[in-house]
Structure formats: C-alpha cells, structure tokens
Amino acid sequence: MPTAYLHTAFGGPETETFADLPRPVPGPGRLLIAVRAAGVNPVDWKRRDGYQRAGAAPTVLPSVFGSEAAGVVEEVGPGVEGFAVGDEVFGGTDTGGYAELTLLPAAGTAHKPAALSWTDAATLPVAAATAYDALVQLALPAGATLLVNGVGGGVGVAAAQIARHRGLTVIGTASAAKRSFAQSLGVIHVPSGEGVADRVRAAAPGGVDGILDLVGGDSLRELADLLADRSHLVSGADKALAASLGGSAIVRARTGAVLSAVAALVVEGALDPYVTRTFPLAEADKALRAVEQGHTRGKIALTVDR
Incomplete structure (x- = not known):
C-alpha cells in the first residue's frame, strides 16, 4: 500500500501523520x-488549519497534504488522450502530493520536458502557473510598468x-531583508x-x-490609488x-497548456x-514546518526515491 503524509483533523501539527x-x-x-x-506550499498547512478555497469542494478527512506533484504515469483513466503509461508528467493533484502515488486531472497535467528536473517540475503548478495566469490576465504590453x-x-x-522576460519594468514591494534578492531578479x-505608495511613486515617477x-x-x-x-x-x-477597489481576483486557467508554457520558460x-x-x-513533517515557520527562501520540494 502506498505511503502518504496526511492530517486526520483540522488543527495544528498534532493532526499530522504518515499512513498507508x-x-x-x-x-x-x-x-x-x-x-x-511534490511541492510544499503555505496553503498546505493553511488547509490543515481549516482554510477552504472559495468554490472548492469541502476537505474530506483524512486529507493528504500537497497540491502539486511530478512523476511517472502508472495508469490512465477512461477517456484520457495524449498520455500513456511511462510518461513523465507534472500537474496539480486531486488526492494530495505528499504520497508515493497520486491522481492528476489529465486536463491540468503536462508532459515534463527531459531538461526539467523532477523538483523544479513539481513546484510549478501552484506559484509559477498562478503568476503566469495573472500576467496573461493583466495583458500589459512590453515597456509597461508592473507593480x-x-x-x-x-x-x-x-x-x-x-514579467521581465516579457519586457516589463517590475517594481516590487518586500521587506528590507529581501532587497538584494529582489534586485537579483531585476526588480526595483x-x-x-x-x-x-509614496515610495512607489518616487521609484516610478512615470506611474x-x-x-x-x-x-x-x-x-x-x-497602492490601488496609483x-x-x-x-x-x-x-x-x-x-x-x-x-x-475596481480590480479582480486572479483567474486560474489550471490547464496543461499553461504548465507547458511555464516549463518552457524554465528550460x-x-x-x-x-x-x-x-x-x-x-521527512515531510520537517518540510512542512520549514514552510509554516517561514524560515526559508525559495521553494521547498519533497522527493520520492524509486
């Protein structure tokens, strides 16, 4: 039976356990x-605490942690086209990523390029794909300034x-401790x-x-007044x-096409x-604690040896 890391109730770390x-x-x-x-994200522990994404189905307990994973196709469900047993893929999970086996919706799954590592692939469906969707939604032309x-x-x-790859000037707000990191990304x-808002005005006199x-x-x-x-x-x-304020939420596409586009950018x-x-x-518990306590920079991933 496959092993998974899950929570059996809503609450703190005491609700977490491994199970077959x-x-x-x-x-x-x-x-x-x-x-x-599998990617490890803040939303993982937030869902354990009881957070429910608007419009999402209620969490059924016990619930396996994780919402993104990369791996090798073992079985293909009815009606699936474009995927076969043995394919290397990545996407958002239906049944949690902190596991030896999981289910992915084929419509939100992409083939993993050979040049893309397992860990990089596993961390793209949440953060990078959300960023990609947001920029598509904003549709700013090259030369524009994004905050x-x-x-x-x-x-x-x-x-x-x-955004920088698309020719945008990027201004980013963050703590003083993240200044050097932000600048390394080409961000003001x-x-x-x-x-x-006054500091942004000073940094971007053209608006x-x-x-x-x-x-x-x-x-x-x-900042909306800007x-x-x-x-x-x-x-x-x-x-x-x-x-x-007259804006909107990020509209997530959750498609394999978006994941393929993001993967191509990495490659x-x-x-x-x-x-x-x-x-x-x-050591899934340690990975989750690192994210929950906020003592890390960048993404954290779990690996499953085969």
Whole structure:
C-alpha cells in the first residue's frame, strides 16, 4: 500500500501523520502517477488549519497534504488522450502530493520536458502557473510598468521573472531583508510597510500600469490609488477587497497548456523556480514546518526515491 503524509483533523501539527492508503484508482479524465517530487506550499498547512478555497469542494478527512506533484504515469483513466503509461508528467493533484502515488486531472497535467528536473517540475503548478495566469490576465504590453505587491513570495518571484522576460519594468514591494534578492531578479525594490505608495511613486515617477497584489489589506488599499485604470489590478491575496477597489481576483486557467508554457520558460532559462531545499517524503513533517515557520527562501520540494 502506498505511503502518504496526511492530517486526520483540522488543527495544528498534532493532526499530522504518515499512513498507508489503498492504491488510488484513476477515474474518467484522471492519471495515476508514481510521485517523484511534490511541492510544499503555505496553503498546505493553511488547509490543515481549516482554510477552504472559495468554490472548492469541502476537505474530506483524512486529507493528504500537497497540491502539486511530478512523476511517472502508472495508469490512465477512461477517456484520457495524449498520455500513456511511462510518461513523465507534472500537474496539480486531486488526492494530495505528499504520497508515493497520486491522481492528476489529465486536463491540468503536462508532459515534463527531459531538461526539467523532477523538483523544479513539481513546484510549478501552484506559484509559477498562478503568476503566469495573472500576467496573461493583466495583458500589459512590453515597456509597461508592473507593480508586484509582495514580490518576495513564491508567486511574486515567478511573476517578476516572467514579467521581465516579457519586457516589463517590475517594481516590487518586500521587506528590507529581501532587497538584494529582489534586485537579483531585476526588480526595483520598494520597502513594504506604511507609506509604501509614496515610495512607489518616487521609484516610478512615470506611474505604474498594472498591479499584481499578493498581500492584500491596507497596502492594497493604499497602492490601488496609483492606478488610473483599476481594471489593471489583480489580487491573489484579497479577492473581495480587490473587487471593491475596481480590480479582480486572479483567474486560474489550471490547464496543461499553461504548465507547458511555464516549463518552457524554465528550460530556456527565463524562469528559475528557486528550489532551495529538498526533503525525502519520510521527512515531510520537517518540510512542512520549514514552510509554516517561514524560515526559508525559495521553494521547498519533497522527493520520492524509486
């Protein structure tokens, strides 16, 4: 029976455990994969705490951690085309990524390029794909200026790189401690905190053409005034506030085509997922603690030896 790391109730780390689960069976439109790597994200522990994404089905307990994985196709469900047993793939998971076996929806799965590592592939479906979707939604032309509110997180780091690749000038708010890192991405760093809008105005005297918000709250309220056209504001952190300000939430495509596009950016060197630490599946608890405590920079991935 395949091993997985899961939580048996909503709460803290005390709800987490390893368990041997029945082998998943791929239904229509699904792929069963042998996991080689899985991404570890803040949303993983937030869901354990009881967070529910708007519009998502309620979490059924016990629930396996993780929402993105890369691996080798073991079985193909009914109605699936374009995938075969033995294919190397990556995508968002239906049954959790912290596991030896998991199910992926074929429509949201992509073939892994040979030049893309397992760990890089496993960390693309959440942060990098979200960033890609946001930039497609904003549709800013080359030469425009994009403000990323919260550029130091996973989505912000990916968005900055993709935006720069598209010929945008990127201004990013982040803590002073992340200044050097932001600048290494080609970002004009602006310290976050009270008065941030005035500091952005000083950094961009020509104004900003779009805002990707990954923070929400007071900073979003303050920064929204920088836009003449509020339709060029999208948020992945405070959807209701963004809508009240004339903007909108990031609309996720969740397609294999988006994942393939993001993977191509990594292969050509335009995007670095910044996987800075890896843990074996047997140390999933340590990986999750590292993300939950915020003592890491870049992405963390789990690996499954075969």
